[in-house]
Amino acid sequence: MxxxxxxxxxxxxxxxxxxxxxxxxxxxxxxxxxxxxxxxxxxxxxxxxxxxxxxxxxxxxxxxxxxxxxxxxxxxxxxxxxxxxxxxxxxxxxxxxxxxxxxxxxxxxxxxxxxxxxxxxxxxxxxxxxxxxxxxxxxxxxxxxxxxxxxxxxxxxxxxxxxxxxxxxxxxxxxxxxxxxxxxxxxxxxxxxxxxxxxxxxxxxxxxxxxxxxxxxxxxxxxxxxxxxxxQLNPNRHGREFTSTTLSSGVPELDDLLKGGLPTGTVTFLSGPTGVGKTTTGIQFLSEAAKQGHKTVLYNFEEDRHTLMSRAEAIGIPLADMVDRGMLAIEEIGPGVLSINEFTHRVRTAVEDEDAELVMIDGTSGFKRSLRGVGSDPMAHLVTIGRYLRNMGVTGIVSNEVHQITGEFRATEKGTSYLADNILVLRHVEHRGTLQKVIGVLKMRTSDFENQLRRLEVTGDGLQVGESLSNLRGILTGTPNWTEGGE
Missing domain, CATH: 3.40.50.300 (P-loop containing nucleotide triphosphate hydrolases)
Structure with a gap:
């Protein structure tokens, strides 16, 4: 030169x-x-x-x-x-x-x-x-x-x-x-x-x-x-070498569905209607990751920090303790507070400066409503964030709300399913006059998974995942029936 x-x-x-x-x-x-x-x-x-x-x-x-x-x-x-x-x-x-x-x-x-x-x-x-x-x-x-x-x-x-x-x-x-x-x-x-x-x-x-x-x-x-x-975040400018492992949920039956857990360095959608347990399932993964010494961050678009922490404590997930130990950061993001580029800057800071290994965005509806400058295609920004997390070897979890409580099955809203490496479906079902929840794996891009649905319960002792519901038919219609031999 x-x-x-x-x-x-x-x-x-x-x-x-x-x-x-x-x-x-x-x-x-x-x-x-x-x-x-x-x-x-x-x-x-x-x-x-x-x-x-x-x-x-x-x-x-x-x-x-x-x-x-x-x-x-x-x-x-x-x-x-x-x-x-x-x-x-x-x-x-x-x-x-x-x-x-x-x-x-x-x-x-x-x-x-x-x-x-x-x-x-x-x-x-x-x-x-x-x-x-x-x-x-x-x-x-x-x-x-x-x-x-x-x-x-x-x-x-x-x-x-x-x-x-x-x-x-x-x-x-x-x-x-x-x-x-x-x-x-x-x-x-x-x-x-x-x-x-x-x-x-x-x-x-x-x-x-x-x-x-x-x-x-x-x-x-x-x-x-x-x-x-x-x-503006450009994922092509970011990347590092990493070795993919498996992230356990801490719930053996849920890990069985996933054949061991979530592959690290991938993006997982927890998809289902309101109140089905998406956030609870997500913070179960956060809690277990923190126990294993991994730094985690939760971006909360759906409810205030106090409500989230109180609800977690009520089911035995000690979020406050993880926050005190510096293993979990919770950021509550209200409508109009941040632009999309400010938000991606926060994600980069968490990953590159604070060594976060697991990032959760809760949830897509709040993400679209809350951030300024997302334009007419907010999902394109989630694609960008997902590519960045993958390039950096960081595990991403996104709670994605679909609007059907029961009835016609839809795993994700239009234009979002291709963002996810993995999709866990959570579903309300009505059987014999009671409303119950089920969970299953619809997609895992990098590993095998169990193609069964299991009963899901949120109890005072935490997340409970039951046995495979092999005798139940029509679950995804929202009104299932038991086959002969079912209890």
Whole structure:
């Protein structure tokens, strides 16, 4: 690699948690990047983060063509940035240089402003010798030039000048049909799009010369502490070597159904209607894994933490003890609290930083309702999470609610069965005026299993799985009948 190419691969941090990961390590040094977005999307906040992240030996220059100088300084201080450490060049319409209205009455604006603006910027750059430069917004130049050709010429000349002095540059533009910025996108090295959704923001990189980036829409949040991004999970970027073993449930009869237990590094669906015991069966696996020294995590979308723990204690599953010993983490996730990318970030943290070996998502209906940004195909996000867990050798358990209490059998709702390596079916059946539960294995991708149904009971002593119901017919219709010889 030549010295020049090596220099081009140097990175400059944006100063925004998560955005550098999306960019593959940050912005390329000496590059020009366009930050696009509608009004109020956070473009100026993005650029302030970039300037405030300058090293102690770097100089940062903010050229403001839109908002007045004091407004920008106040915004910077509001997010905890040291505005006094930044250099400013106020070329906004309300700035001192435009207070003389005679300038506008004697000449057309394009005859006097554009050349003067460029010279003002050049003069200040030569005086400051900045390492980081922001021009906000660059689209203001369009109002000051007579045609598109001159606009492009001036922007290209300015960018070449800034690159020659070794500056890394951010330009901003309003992303609107009334003010197209295709020419700016063509001239810069990278394009970052900030997009406002009804209840959240996303950041997307549509162009990045010289390096790969994380594609897709990544969650972007602005709080009193500033801006933060949550990258979209790409399972292809994650993986590690592991040896598959078998995870026992701690209930011998249930293990018999599974021919020993669940294969580790696979995803299992516990599928059935409400109240049939899906969560209880899942936490039975969690409890046994914790007893064997495996760290586990439960993401609870269906009920509050206190209710879950009380219900577990009532049937002899000591969740509180496992939590106290650090072998189980329970995260209660309410509606609208997290975006899908924030949630996958939590899963990654549990697996990669906290060494979780078993992850349970309880359940799919709450998952679809609770997370922002899942779009029209929430199951696609579960597919992504499942692939990530498999690649990392982590065992996944998902409680999946189907809506038929009895009647026509359906193991999973439409579009979910292909996500699972293993499917355990839990079912209500009505027999002789009583409502009972049964459990069976519908699918195991990597091992053999018992193709019988067994009676399931949830008692004060825990989960009880009975003998095979070989004499019962029509169980999956919900109204079974005993054959001759049945009790």
């Amino acid at each position: 030549s010295g020049q190419n090596q220099h081009r691969q140097d990175r400059r941090t944006t100063g925004i948690n998560g955005v550098d990961a999306v960019l593959g390590g940050g912005l390329l040094a000496d590059s020009a990047t366009l930050v696009r977005g509608p009004p109020g999307s956070g473009k100026s906040i993005f650029t302030l983060h970039f300037l405030a992240a300058a090293d102690a030996d770097e100089t940062a220059l903010y050229v403001n063509l839109g908002e007045p100088d004091e407004y920008v300084r106040s915004t910077a201080r509001g997010f905890g940035f040291d505005a006094d450490a930044l250099e400013f060049l106020d070329l906004s319409p309300s700035g001192d240089r435009f207070q003389d209205e005679e300038t506008y009455t004697l000449f057309r604006s394009e005859d006097v402003e554009a050349p003067s603006l460029v010279e003002d910027i050049r003069s200040r750059v030569e005086a400051v010798d900045p390492d980081r430069v922001v021009v906000d917004p660059a689209t203001e130049f369009k109002y000051l030039t007579p045609d598109e050709h001159q606009f492009r010429t001036q922007i290209l000349g300015l960018l070449d000048f800034l690159r020659d002095i070794g500056a890394t540059v951010l330009l901003t533009s309003q992303a609107a049909d009334s003010m197209p910025d295709d020419d700016l996108q063509f001239l810069v090295d990278a394009v970052i799009n900030i997009e406002k959704q009804p209840n959240h923001r996303t950041v997307r990189v549509s162009k990045f010369r010289g390096s790969s980036v994380a594609r897709g829409h990544h969650t972007l949040q602005i709080s009193d502490a500033g801006m933060e991004a949550w990258p």
